[in-house]
Amino acid sequence: MSEQDIFIRQEDFDRLEQAIQDYQEGRIDHNSLVAERLMLGTYGQWQEGLCMVRSKLPGGRVRPRQLLGYAEGLENITCLENVHITTRQDIQYNNVPLEETPALLRLLAKHGITSREACGNTVRNVSGCPMAGFCPREHVDVMPHIDATARYLIRNPLTQSLPRKFKISYSGCEADCAQGAIQDLGIVATRKEGREGFKLLAGGGLGPHARQAVVLEEFIEEEALLPAIEAVLALHDKYSDRARRSRSRIKFLVERFGVDEFVRKFREEYARTSAAFDNARAPRGEWRQAREDALVCGHGAPRQVMPQHQPGLYAVPIDVPGGDLTAQQLRGLCALLEREGHSELRATQDQNFIVFNVPEAGIEPLADGLKELGLGLPRAGTNVVACPGTRTCQLGITSSRTVAKMLDGGSHDLTIRVNGCQNTCAHSEIADIGFFGKGKRHFGKLIPSYAIRLGGSGLAGGAFGFPGPDIPAARVPMAVKRIQEAFEEGRAEDESFFSWSRRQGAGYFEELLADLTQVREFELSMLQRDHGESAVFRVQSSGVGECAGAHTDPLDKLLLDIAYERNLRDAFAAKSKYKDAAESLANVFALAGQALLIAAGAEDTTPDESELAQALAEALPDDNEVAEGFAGLYEQFADWRTGLDELVYPGLVEKADAWLKSARLLCRTLQARRKEQERKKSAQEVA
Template sequence: MEPTSAPRKGREGSLNNPEVLENVPGNVIPILEREFDDFDTEAGRYLDGDIEELDFIGFRLKQGVYGQRQADVQMIRVKLPFGGVSPEQMESFADVVERYAPLKKGHITTRQNIQIHHIPLPDAAKAIREMGDAGLSSREGCGNTVRNVTGDPWAGICENELFDPTPYVGAYVRYFVRHPDFQLMPRKIKTAFTATDEDRAITGIHDIGFIPRVKEDGTRGFEIRVGGGTSIMARVAPTLYEFVGADDGEYLKVTEACLRIFDRQDFLRVNRARARIKVLVDKIGMDAFREQVAEELEGDWVGQRDYTLDPFDHDEAKHAPPRPARSGAPNGDHREFDRWASSNVRKQRQDGFSAVEVKVTRGDISPEQFRGLATLMREYSGGYARTTVGQNLVLRWVRDESLYDLWKGLEALGLGDHGAQEITDVVSCPGTDSCKLGITASMGLNQAVQERVESIGLDDPLINKMHIKMSGCPNGCSQHHIGNIGLYGASIKAGERTIP
């Protein structure tokens, strides 16, 4: 059974009937123009000294605007549910980065977001409005909310998939974004949907994770895991239920019950470093937490909700490019192309098509690369792309005949390197380059390690499959806990001084 949509109600510009809501990648989150006006107003009041900094911080975090360690500049975190992004949005990123970001780059995160750094507050208000024109949203990119919902970039095109979870990811995002009950939880909630048991979305390290399951009668659903995470208390999420229904919205209802329980735990609000749902699950155990969820689901609030799905409904196959009349091929030495194809290209289950993982060094993309990728997306893919938790970009629905031409196009942009998801594809957070919590320069270490590993010329296939991840502090934004080699920033006291 395919998910069905609920009719939209209410005046234009309201949450039930937003100005912009399209079923194309990158347009999952409803756009509300009044939020841009509110940000303009509140930012102006703060700059004029009419409101206190603490009051403004809570407001801007929910708009995805985060203070940096450098004074008077902000980071904007744009949410890309399941990593989906369109060519027009790539061009919007290029324009905003070029116009407002001094370092002239955007950054793909391990949460499949795009971050833009070092933006003065007055420009941040302009930037989020301009990106909103392209259907991009930073709403709840920060703060104690339901953060960006990540997903398997190969969902819908990979082997061994029971069903494509993408429509249900979209429904989940649309249900919980701006949910009035979950704007100030003890801490953030990170959610992941994977496509297969291979678990490329790494659901185990998330607050809430979903793995597709299908009953014998064909009913779709998910195994739901709750209570995973990294940071100072790394935990693998245990299973709450082996099966919750998908098409009937049960997975939304059970998630809401979990969040309601989490939101009431005042003991978690005392220590921000330990205010995650994994701490609650670890303290009382999954059996006790499961009992609490069952009891919560008996509450009167359930009857006040409508779990009719508002799914993300987009058929990428219809937008797949036709077979090219002419296509290029290596002339002479084809070893570099073959090496790239072996590491960066994955056959789709749909005959004649492949998915290409673009290796993006340190996750950084320049305006020229944003625009160049938009052109390649239109010409060679199904028109859209998905970011990855490894800070790369996946182009889907690429004709097999076009792989060489696409590679040459990527090479011209400086994005044609082989080794996606290999040992030279080093992952790191921004660290002290911008983050207030950073202790060490993880981006600089990333560059040094990558250059050293590349200089060795490793050719052992097992070593090449290793992953190196580094974070600028113990919080683990680069997911260093699950790297084969994981590094994180720490400090020691030496007399009156702190040494990173």
């Protein structure tokens, strides 16, 4: 199967198109439509009928000519103004009419751009240090590992219906510029006693319950990487809380189990995934001697022209104001890069681009060309990132993007991150100065406000920002300016904001900003409107965003589990590990039996192994062939399991797969019948 076949399949777009039509004609419910949308990177906005469509760029890599595909999308879809670079190195559209999403996805696919699993409860875009392959400090170019991970996990049955989304990052050295501390799984290249491998961090995450990742393994060999990733995902899939979406990220497993038990359970899963893994599939990187005296890339991206490890060549960051690009800019940037002979371009975590292999003599012509496009090299003060906020997000409380345009990080280029709610998609917890939006009452009136976080860093040795005071939104620019001035005046020579702010402590900032936090009654009329808004502020968040994914039918999840166990079964058998293959085949039978019982509406869907055949016979009186087929097949399996005869195994598996095909078809038939009955009942209740 080619890479294109893995990431892009036309039947995906056909299914989405059919789901939209079925929804509009009342044949499926909203949740069923959401499930189809999210799998193809399409979120609903708070504006009725409009969507955000996100493409997926592993490691942020985008070919210059793919910029033309993004431009075509803007030119061919109704009312689109620009694309937007995200903090996970993706590129997305906003305000796409629902009925036009299949056409946009097909257009992007023609340019080799996928959106598969860019949203929903799947493995999101695998991010990485944007200097991978070019950084003098790196031990290894991690782009081959990023690509291999993305290929290994996409469409994998294990990852199609996780309890919640799962984020992975790769860094090529211990500086960890990809910020593994905030990831579900952070992977950091390292060396130990002359051996080459990776350090694993797990259980990190931002939002209202921010948690820094813990060390899962100090060192694993390169060939162990993919089965280790699979083991963490299996742990998440098996134990994370599916009932409470707000507590179903893997960071809550660390909290629930404790670090030692979490690590023990990971190793338990790893014993199984590594036993099944074919080492021929392991990615192999080109390891080199790291230059520890070289510049550190920085918070997700460099802010200056960086010398590469390739002699005489440079990496040049491109400042993209607000992370937004028009069709004209996309076409112009493609033409500029091709004219200057540059083929390596990546999106970065600070919502910018970076281009590589630029000779010193080519930096100025590139900068001049960027300036003509309204772009340029980063300048001090522009390191400001914002989430969409109330512009499009269902959870947005404040207009974060509007206020972000008013902020400047000053001559020291402080990192400023602005979020429209507490979910911190813009990474306010790891910024020099971070904000997240909220509503706060003064004299009974709701005022758009921001909570401040100070002194955060996602790099190795960093920490989450500590809380500062709450500030009315109208005063945020004044607060930033005052903090900058205090830093300039009070810092020691070469002292970072991270060190200075922690030396001052939270009390210092409470006092520094005290007058900005106070609201007097006569000031209410001046503070009740958010930036860019004429109406009096009110919290319009729907309270239910789609980041938590769509509800998964238990039957659908069981069918995915069956597919995953079949894959393991075949992997074990290929390595002549028939005892392990037998365990997976037993799991397949148990899961298939449970799926049939659920589809048939049985009261007891988890009978003992010895009672499963009888339970199926009772639950499926009109489908004796499937029930009786299970009984006979399971008896053959039990006999084979006592001796594990490898000559008998192929015939047994062939029969099992033929029966599974019939069982799956029956499950789908019964499921469709049940859903139609539910739809008719709902229609009658409405009438």
